[in-house]
Amino acid sequence: MSASPDRRPATLDDPPVDVADPHELLLRYLDWYREALLRKIDGLSEPELRAPVEPLGWSPLGLVKHLGWVERRWMRWGFAAEDVVAYLSDDDEAEWRVSADESVDDVLAAYHDEVRRSRALAATADLAQPARLGGRFRTAAQAPSLGRILFHLFQEYARHLGHLDIARELLDGTVGE
Numbered sequence: 001m002s003a004s005p006d007r008r009p010a011t012l013d014d015p016p017v018d019v020a021d022p023h024e025l026l027l028r029y030l031d032w033y034r035e036a037l038l039r040k041i042d043g044l045s046e047p048e049l050r051a052p053v054e055p056l057g058w059s060p061l062g063l064v065k066h067l068g069w070v071e072r073r074w075m076r077w078g079f080a081a082e083d084v085v086a087y088l089s090d091d092d093e094a095e096w097r098v099s100a101d102e103s104v105d106d107v108l109a110a111y112h113d114e115v116r117r118s119r120a121l122a123a124t125a126d127l128a129q130p131a132r133l134g135g136r137f138r139t140a141a142q143a144p145s146l147g148r149i150l151f152h153l154f155q156e157y158a159r160h161l162g163h164l165d166i167a168r169e170l171l172d173g174t175v176g177e
Contacts, residue, residue, distance in 0.1 A: 023127050026150050027119075033157035034115055037067065040164045040176065046104055053167040060171075061107055062096040063164055068111035069095040070156050073136065074149050075118040079125075081135030122150060 015028035041049060041060045049061040069088070076082040088094035098107060127147035130140065137143040165176025
């Protein structure tokens with residue numbers, strides 16, 4: 001099937017087609033999704049960023065906050081076995097809520113910090129390297145490889161950015177990619 005003259009065929013934005021190394025490919029696609037998250041919230045007012053979108057029940061800023069915690073859990077607590085707080089509380093929904101005393105800048109800065117740390121951990125490690133023991137994973141049998149962890153992050157972003165497309169369309173009619 002060929003594309004009609006008024007429609008261009010779908011192309012992948014990043015990475016370029018000549019990138020073949022699996023490590024680079026996975027990291028570049030993960031970065032594409034991280035950047036897409038920020039593109040999808042661009043242009044929303046502070047009230048739109050903060051207000052839960054019905055019927056979804058979470059706000060776009062809450063989704064950013066959640067993905068920062070996902071990065072932390074899988075890369076710092078999981079892969080690196082850092083001694084960090086992995087969950088805000090026993091309430092699974094806590095990391096989706098943005099309190100009035102949390103500024104938009106604070107939530108975005110925390111997200112960017114977790115992404116920066118994740119990138120640093122993944123940059124030089126081999127995809128086959130297992131997660132260190134002692135953080136999220138207590139035994140070698142539980143410890144996934146970096147490749148598996150990065151793929152999990154990739155699917156988290158893919159799924160949640162689809163949700164964000166729906167939220168954005170409900171908020172202001174902007175249709176996602």
